Amino acid sequence: MTSTQSILIAAMTVLLLSIVILRDRLERSISRVYNTRQKSGVRDYILEEMRDAVLVLDDENKIVDHNQAALNLFSSGSMELAGRKFDELGFEWVKDLTFRSDEITSSKEVKLGEGENERVYEVQTMNFEKGSPLTFLKTLIIKDMTVHRRARTYWETQLRRYSEYLKGVIAERTKQLKEAERLAAIGELAAMVGHDIRNPLTAISGACYYLRKRSSLGADDRSREMLEFIEGNVEYSNKIVSDLLEYSRDLKLNKTPVVIKELLEDSLSSIEIPRNVQIINEVDEEEVEIDGHHMKRVFINMLKNAFDAMPEGGTLTLTSGRSPQGIKVSFADTGVGIPDEIMEEIWKPLFTTKAKGMGFGLAICRRIVKGHGGELYVVSQLGKGTIFTVSLPFFPMSPSEQVLDGSMLSGSLTIIEKADDLNLDLF
Numbered sequence: 001m002t003s004t005q006s007i008l009i010a011a012m013t014v015l016l017l018s019i020v021i022l023r024d025r026l027e028r029s030i031s032r033v034y035n036t037r038q039k040s041g042v043r044d045y046i047l048e049e050m051r052d053a054v055l056v057l058d059d060e061n062k063i064v065d066h067n068q069a070a071l072n073l074f075s076s077g078s079m080e081l082a083g084r085k086f087d088e089l090g091f092e093w094v095k096d097l098t099f100r101s102d103e104i105t106s107s108k109e110v111k112l113g114e115g116e117n118e119r120v121y122e123v124q125t126m127n128f129e130k131g132s133p134l135t136f137l138k139t140l141i142i143k144d145m146t147v148h149r150r151a152r153t154y155w156e157t158q159l160r161r162y163s164e165y166l167k168g169v170i171a172e173r174t175k176q177l178k179e180a181e182r183l184a185a186i187g188e189l190a191a192m193v194g195h196d197i198r199n200p201l202t203a204i205s206g207a208c209y210y211l212r213k214r215s216s217l218g219a220d221d222r223s224r225e226m227l228e229f230i231e232g233n234v235e236y237s238n239k240i241v242s243d244l245l246e247y248s249r250d251l252k253l254n255k256t257p258v259v260i261k262e263l264l265e266d267s268l269s270s271i272e273i274p275r276n277v278q279i280i281n282e283v284d285e286e287e288v289e290i291d292g293h294h295m296k297r298v299f300i301n302m303l304k305n306a307f308d309a310m311p312e313g314g315t316l317t318l319t320s321g322r323s324p325q326g327i328k329v330s331f332a333d334t335g336v337g338i339p340d341e342i343m344e345e346i347w348k349p350l351f352t353t354k355a356k357g358m359g360f361g362l363a364i365c366r367r368i369v370k371g372h373g374g375e376l377y378v379v380s381q382l383g384k385g386t387i388f389t390v391s392l393p394f395f396p397m398s399p400s401e402q403v404l405d406g407s408m409l410s411g412s413l414t415i416i417e418k419a420d421d422l423n424l425d426l427f
């Protein structure tokens with residue numbers, strides 16, 4: 001091989017190597033440009049598709065760039081935005097925006113329209129410097145916050161309402177607690193006083209018995225009358241003591257199968273029925289598991305209350321009915337009725353409108369009925385009459401279930417209804 005050939009081969013090798021290196025560099029720079037273009041293409045795409053309006057302003061507030069959302073917001077048609085002065089877009093609220101060169105970013109809330117048409121925008125501004133010589137540029141991002149604000153207002157209203165409701169519940173529960181404490185104190189006192197009064201009452205009864213025996217041997221009418229008066233009052237005092245003790249004692253029920261109709265007849269026969277009151281007894285021969293002794297107290301109080309409500313006479317209709325849950329017994333009188341203002345009061349112990357009443361009757365009745373897992377409720381119409389209904393379940397809830405049910409809470413869930421027309425057919 002000649003030296004010329006050797007030089008030629010070396011030159012070609014160098015040339016080939018240079019080509020390979022150049023190609024590699026070219027490929028790399030093509031790929032860099034391609035990537036950059038792709039990236040900026042993605043950015044442009046995101047910017048264009050954004051729901052927020054984006055505008056770039058120069059230091060004279062002239063729009064140098066913007067996205068489609070900005071065009072939609074500021075220009076109803078194909079009006080060009082680029083090159084226009086931002087402050088001259090014709091929107092009042094735009095004038096409220098101030099750009100401070102010392103603030104890198106700031107945000108502001110702007111409201112547009114009124115009432116139903118009001119829209120809320122959050123405007124964020126960002127300042128930056130760019131290029132050579134340095135140009136001061138501002139970017140505005142305008143976010144439509146209307147839906148967010150409406151949702152926030154909605155939830156704020158809901159929360160406010162709920163907190164008002166909770167405040168009401170707390171106030172009601174506090175009232176009930178205070179009432180329960182008051183009753184517990186009355187109960188304790190009643191138990192002590194009641195117990196102590198029983199003894200002198202028994203002694204007076206004994207003395208009356210002795211005097212009666214003596215009087216049969218020759219006392220005058222006036223003395224006999226006075227003796228009867230003392231005995232009557234001893235009996236009444238005994239009832240007061242029994243009521244007090246009944247109310248303050250724990251309720252212990254001894255349940256046995258009882259025919260409701262028979263218990264009612266037994267109750268009727270143990271009290272004096274006024275001559276001017278007619279009784280219609282339509283109660284069925286239903287049998288339930290109840291404490292007959294306690295339920296008789298309930299029935300007697302219902303009957304006596306009805307008689308008291310009909311001083312001029314009237315009719316007392318007793319009915320019963322059956323539902324899948326249990327049975328109901330109603331006492332419907334044609335008496336004076338109960339005024340609306342005292343509808344809630346009548347259940348409270350010591351509330352009475354009677355000269356010789358203690359006001360323990362309904363409180364005790366409700367306690368006994370609820371103790372059976374039942375309910376006691378009333379409908380009344382002033383001047384026409386009142387219906388008290390005792391409902392007793394076939395399958396009473398356990399005490400713990402009753403507490404969960406909330407119906408045992410003092411004074412809380414007694415159903416009190418107001419009937420426009422008294423309707424005896426309650427079932």
Ligand SMILES: Nc1ncnc2c1ncn2[C@@H]1O[C@H](COP(=O)(O)OP(=O)(O)OP(=O)(O)O)[C@@H](O)[C@H]1O
Nearest residue numbers: 305306309337346352353357358359360361362386
């Ligand atoms: N059938 C009714 N018609 C009209 N008002 C009634 C009737 N039943 C009860 N009330 C009213 O409810 C009040 C409370 O009754 P409750 O039985 O608790 O006590 P009372 O009858 O006044 O006294 P107590 O029963 O202790 O002797 C009565 O004073 C009366 O005003």
Ligand SMILES: [Mg+2]
Nearest residue numbers: 301305361362
């Ligand atoms: Mg009574």
